Structures are given as structure tokens and as C-alpha cells.
Amino acid sequence: MSTVTTRTYHDIRQALLGGEELALIDVREEDPFAQEHPLFAANIALSKLELEVYARIPRRDTAITVYDAGEGLAAVAAERLLALGYSDVALLEGGLEGWRSAGGELFRDVNVPSKAFGELLESVRHTPSLAAEQVQALLDAKADVVVLDARRFDEYQTMSIPGGISVPGAELVLRVAELAPNPTTQVIVNCAGRTRSIIGTQSLVNAGIPNPVAALRNGTIGWTLAGQQLAHGQDRQFAAVSDATRADAAARARKVADQAGVSRLDREALAAWQADTGRTTYLFDVRTPEEYAKGHLPNSRSVPGGQLVQETDHVASVRGARIALVDDDGARANMSASWLAQMGWQVAVVDGLSAADFSQAGEWQAPLPALPQVTEIGVGQLRDWQQAPGTVVLDFTASANYVKRHIPGAHWAIRAQLPQALERLPVAERYVLTCGSSLLARFAAADLQTLTQTPVYVLEGGTARWIAAGEPVEAGETHLAAARTDRYRRPYEGTDNPREAMQGYLDWEFGLIAQLERDGTHGFRVLS
The missing domain is CATH 3.40.250.10 (Rhodanese-like domain)
Incomplete structure (x- = not known):
């Protein structure tokens, strides 16, 4: 049985400088993560670990180091990762404070490597x-x-x-x-x-x-x-482009990719990359989601190229891994690859594909572990239970979704903070858990049942099923059992940000170059 060890700031730094594969994972919610974290830390909140980790860290023997800021989340995450089949799991010695005290640079905001x-x-x-x-x-x-x-x-x-x-x-x-x-x-x-x-x-x-x-x-x-x-x-x-425009764009993009040192793969070479158990290979389709849904290469993930370059850490959470990119025109994959190469990734474009290769239709489905066994109820049962006191509904969807609309009376909660949430909830004869689809609610139900003797149920099909049945909803922060720390409010989002916050964000961006120099692990190289 694998055990959890520790790694130091210096261990991580040495591995980064050596180009070794590693996953440095911050298991806090997104807002505290965004307040300060190491440059190449990826945020996979403990609350959603099972839903995201297999896609973001596909190789089970990847060297994973998890940390928090002293909340106790990292130790839980480490044990959960071992249970999910990962064999090389460590805690960051001293957590976030250990990184700081060892001289490590800490960065604010999200998607910091790209910015x-x-x-x-x-x-x-x-x-x-x-x-x-x-x-x-x-x-x-x-x-x-x-x-x-x-x-x-x-x-x-x-x-x-x-x-x-x-x-x-x-x-x-x-x-x-x-x-x-x-x-x-x-x-x-x-x-x-x-x-x-x-x-x-x-x-x-x-x-x-x-x-x-x-x-x-x-x-x-x-x-x-x-x-x-x-x-x-x-x-x-934009509208569709002509064949001549497509060919010209492909030639221009290929030239830039070649200059950046992007590798080329055919189907056989891609298969060899994917069969190499000693390396992590991500396969991303950088076309639009609509094109991907119509037909894509099996085992590829839809990540439109612009977002891939902006949010690389959200999908390729193993620094030092290999990335293979796919399109059907030669322009989008090559341009996206040119940027990833400059950002220090080993990246290749898959060439020589035909229409027949894009044989799988539908949206990308995240790989998941076995789902916990739960007791489900239907919309009608919940509606009946709500006519009398004693039923407490917990909603684990993103807080922004909850504020937009939720089942009347539902309390919003963060899965990783269930013990604290229970202290804020009314006395229950039964709990009914939901989220958008009830997928996350299934995992939360297993957690909750270990904390209480009260019966726990999951709403089949989640809030989406409730809405589809024509049941009423309410909006706003009506019943928050946790602070809305699940998502960092970006100063460039929305239409109501204070001018001071927007100017502060720009000032922060201007200071990133100096932070890169102090950190010294980025490995970026800009084409001249």
C-alpha cells in the first residue's frame, strides 16, 4: 500500500528546473488559491477532486504534491488520491507557508503562467x-x-x-x-x-x-x-472560410510552429506517445466545441486553442508533460502549439489526418472513478417532502449557478466544508442533496453520511431535472451555508467592477515580469 510522503520547496524547484513531470496541486477553493500560490501550482479543489483529477493528471504514477494553507484539506486529498489509484503522492512540507518561508515566490490571480x-x-x-x-x-x-x-x-x-x-x-x-x-x-x-x-x-x-x-x-x-x-x-x-483562405492560413501557421520548434506526429507516432507509460501525453482538439461535437479523434479532449493558451493549467495540470494538438485545417493547432512551445511545453501537432479519423461524435466526457452508491429520490418525492418541515436541501453547484436559480429553500454548501456547513443548517429529519446534474452531489452524499445519522438522499437528475419538470425556482443568496469562495471574481469579469479593482488588476499584470525573474523556474522563451 502506498503511503503519503513529503516534498520540500527545493524538491519542487529542482524538478521544475530539470523539466521533470510533476503535479503541484492546490486543493483549496479557487478564491483562496487565487490570493497566493506558486507559479506552476494547479488548482483542483478537494470538493471536486474525483470529477477532475483523472483528466487533469492521467498517469497514475505521476509525482503529485498537494498543499493547502493549514486548513487540513491536503491530508484528506492525499488519502483520497491514493484511494483513486495514484501511487506517488506527497504533501508539500509546511504547506503554503513552507513554500513562502523557503523563499518561494507566490503569485496572485488565476492562469498566472499564461498571463x-x-x-x-x-x-x-x-x-x-x-x-x-x-x-x-x-x-x-x-x-x-x-x-x-x-x-x-x-x-x-x-x-x-x-x-x-x-x-x-x-x-x-x-x-x-x-x-x-x-x-x-x-x-x-x-x-x-x-x-x-x-x-x-x-x-x-x-x-x-x-x-x-x-x-x-x-x-x-x-x-x-x-x-x-x-x-x-x-x-x-465569424463565418466559414474558403479553401484558399484555409490553405494560406495553414501555411502561415506551420511556418511559425516550425520556428518555435513544434514537433510533428502522424497517427502511429501519436499512438507511440500515448502508449509510453513513463510520460504523460495530453491530446487536445483545438477547434470550436461545435466542430468537435460533430466528429473528433477518439480519446481527444475539446479545448479551443485560445482558451488552451490562456488556461493551460486548467487542463494540462502536469508540468513537464507532452501535449499533442489536433485540428482539421493546420492553422489552429500550429498557432496554438507555437505558443505552448514558447511557454516551455513539449508540444506536437498531429499531421496527416483525414475526415475518417474524426470518427467519434458528441461532447467530451470526463473520465470518472466509480460513483458512490446513494439513495436517490425523484422530483415528485422532494416536492411532497417539502410540504412539511424536516427536509433540508443542500445544493453543491457552483455558487454562481445557485445565485442564478435554485430549488426554493435549498442551502448552498461547499463539499469540502461540510462539517462547518452542518453547524449552520436547521435540524433535519432528512437531507436531500443536489447540484446541476447530481454528479457532485453523489460524492457529497457519501461524505455527509459519515458525519450524521440522519438519512441522506440524492435528487435524481439534480436541479436540472427539477427545472425540466416545471417546478418553481428562486434566485439570490437566499441560504448560504458557506462563503462563496468556490470561484475567484476576476476584476475583468462582469460589468460592475470598481475602477480601483480594474486599475489594480492592470498594475498587477505589469508587475508579473519582475515576479517571473524572482521565481526563476518559468522556462519561457519568446521567438524573436
């Missing part, structure tokens, strides 16, 4: 940019300009530059020629802050497109701080 790389990229390449006031003047003058929003479509819809078009990052090189066919058209790339606009703009520069191109300096944050109005609910999107 820090973006700042380094701009400082080295002097990525062209225009201030919000300059872009507004161009729009006011009805100049020949096109604004391309490099974020996800849902982010674009929340708030965007008036007249902007949604073109998530990896799509830029593929789509730009038909969105700005006149080579004199000024192309502006924006995101909410800085990273995706810098990388998107530099992608177009690296690909050698003929148009003048610039990032919107500081994104929608800069736009807001300049006192300019954002649009809400826009739905402008």
Missing part, C-alpha cells in the same frame, strides 16, 4: 497596441477598422467593444483574411484585460498577415477606465 508569459512577450516583441481613446476615435471617424474579440463567445456577449466581432484566439489567423480582406484595414484585437489581446495580436504579426494590427491596450478594462461605453449582448461571429 505572465503574455507580459514577457509584449516586453520582448513590443507588440503593437492602441489606447482605448485612439480606437474610439477610429470608430467615431468610421475609419477602415475591424475589432476582433479574442475571448470566448459568452465573455464577448457579456461586454464588448461596440461593433466588435467574436473571434476566439485560435481562430484569428484562420479567419482574419476574410474579416479584413482589404490589406490596409486596421485590425484591432481585444480581450477583457491584456493577455489574450497581446497573444492574439502577436499571432497575427508572427503569421505575417499584411494588415496593420494592434492590441486594444488593456482591453475592455482600459475601455471602461477611459470612460467609454461597452456594448452588451452583441452576437457578431
Whole structure:
């Protein structure tokens, strides 16, 4: 039976500098993680460990080191990882404080490796940019300009530059020629802050497109701080491109990938990578989710390229692993790979695929351990029970989903904080657990049953089934049994952030280069 050992800050640092595979996992909720963590720490909250870990750390003998800030979560996570079949599990000696006291650099926010790389990229390449006031003047003058929003479509819809078009990052090189066919058209790339606009703009520069191109300096944050109005609910999107445009974009992207040292794999070489039990290989399809659902390579995961570059740690949580990328046009995989290579990953593009290779349809399904055995009830049973006192409903969905809508009277809770939540709940004759689908609720039910003699049930099909049955819902923070620490509120999200928070976020980004230098483990190299 494997046992939990310890690793020190110096052990982790040595492994990072040596390019060894490792997973440094912060098992706290996202908000405390975002307050401070090591550069290459990945956040897999104890609350969702079983739902995420098999995809994010696929090789069971990966060297995993878990930590917390003294809450006791890491020890629980380590034992749970051993039970899930992982054999090389260690606690970080001293936890977060041990890292700090040993001289380790700590970073704020989320997706920090990508954001820090973006700042380094701009400082080295002097990525062209225009201030919000300059872009507004161009729009006011009805100049020949096109604004391309490099974020996800849902982010674009929340708030965007008036007249902007949604073109998530990896799509830029593929789509730009038909969105700005006149080579004199000024192309502006924006995101909410800085990273995706810098990388998107530099992608177009690296690909050698003929148009003048610039990032919107500081994104929608800069736009807001300049006192300019954002649009809400826009739905402008790119259209299909011609074969000639696709071929030209593929050639441009391949040239950049070759310059970055991206490897090439055919199906046989990919199979050899995947069969190598001594290395971790991630296989990501970087096309749009809609394209992936229509047909994809078996065992590939849908991770649109722009988000992969922005949120690498969310999906490739083993630093030092290998990443193989797939598309069906040669542009998106090569451009995405060029950035991952510069960010220190061993990355390859799978070549020579035909339509027949994209043989599996449907959405990606996360690999899961065996689900706990629970007692389920239907919507009708819960409705009947709620007519009388004694039934306490616990909802483990994301807090943002709970606030949007939940079963009337349901209490929102964080799975890893169940003992504390129980102290805040009314006396129950029975507990009924739910979440969006009741998948997470099943694992929470097993935990709760060890803490109480009160019967525990799970709502079959979760809150989604309740809503589909036409049952009533309520909204707001009506019954919180835990603080909403499950998600860090990004200062560039939403439409109601204080100006001070937005400016503070920009100031933080500007300071990342100095932090990278102090940390010294990043391994980034920017193409000249």
C-alpha cells in the first residue's frame, strides 16, 4: 500500500528546473488559491477532486504534491488520491507557508503562467497596441477598422467593444483574411484585460498577415477606465472560410510552429506517445466545441486553442508533460502549439489526418472513478417532502449557478466544508442533496453520511431535472451555508467592477515580469 510522503520547496524547484513531470496541486477553493500560490501550482479543489483529477493528471504514477494553507484539506486529498489509484503522492512540507518561508515566490490571480508569459512577450516583441481613446476615435471617424474579440463567445456577449466581432484566439489567423480582406484595414484585437489581446495580436504579426494590427491596450478594462461605453449582448461571429483562405492560413501557421520548434506526429507516432507509460501525453482538439461535437479523434479532449493558451493549467495540470494538438485545417493547432512551445511545453501537432479519423461524435466526457452508491429520490418525492418541515436541501453547484436559480429553500454548501456547513443548517429529519446534474452531489452524499445519522438522499437528475419538470425556482443568496469562495471574481469579469479593482488588476499584470525573474523556474522563451 502506498503511503503519503513529503516534498520540500527545493524538491519542487529542482524538478521544475530539470523539466521533470510533476503535479503541484492546490486543493483549496479557487478564491483562496487565487490570493497566493506558486507559479506552476494547479488548482483542483478537494470538493471536486474525483470529477477532475483523472483528466487533469492521467498517469497514475505521476509525482503529485498537494498543499493547502493549514486548513487540513491536503491530508484528506492525499488519502483520497491514493484511494483513486495514484501511487506517488506527497504533501508539500509546511504547506503554503513552507513554500513562502523557503523563499518561494507566490503569485496572485488565476492562469498566472499564461498571463505572465503574455507580459514577457509584449516586453520582448513590443507588440503593437492602441489606447482605448485612439480606437474610439477610429470608430467615431468610421475609419477602415475591424475589432476582433479574442475571448470566448459568452465573455464577448457579456461586454464588448461596440461593433466588435467574436473571434476566439485560435481562430484569428484562420479567419482574419476574410474579416479584413482589404490589406490596409486596421485590425484591432481585444480581450477583457491584456493577455489574450497581446497573444492574439502577436499571432497575427508572427503569421505575417499584411494588415496593420494592434492590441486594444488593456482591453475592455482600459475601455471602461477611459470612460467609454461597452456594448452588451452583441452576437457578431465569424463565418466559414474558403479553401484558399484555409490553405494560406495553414501555411502561415506551420511556418511559425516550425520556428518555435513544434514537433510533428502522424497517427502511429501519436499512438507511440500515448502508449509510453513513463510520460504523460495530453491530446487536445483545438477547434470550436461545435466542430468537435460533430466528429473528433477518439480519446481527444475539446479545448479551443485560445482558451488552451490562456488556461493551460486548467487542463494540462502536469508540468513537464507532452501535449499533442489536433485540428482539421493546420492553422489552429500550429498557432496554438507555437505558443505552448514558447511557454516551455513539449508540444506536437498531429499531421496527416483525414475526415475518417474524426470518427467519434458528441461532447467530451470526463473520465470518472466509480460513483458512490446513494439513495436517490425523484422530483415528485422532494416536492411532497417539502410540504412539511424536516427536509433540508443542500445544493453543491457552483455558487454562481445557485445565485442564478435554485430549488426554493435549498442551502448552498461547499463539499469540502461540510462539517462547518452542518453547524449552520436547521435540524433535519432528512437531507436531500443536489447540484446541476447530481454528479457532485453523489460524492457529497457519501461524505455527509459519515458525519450524521440522519438519512441522506440524492435528487435524481439534480436541479436540472427539477427545472425540466416545471417546478418553481428562486434566485439570490437566499441560504448560504458557506462563503462563496468556490470561484475567484476576476476584476475583468462582469460589468460592475470598481475602477480601483480594474486599475489594480492592470498594475498587477505589469508587475508579473519582475515576479517571473524572482521565481526563476518559468522556462519561457519568446521567438524573436
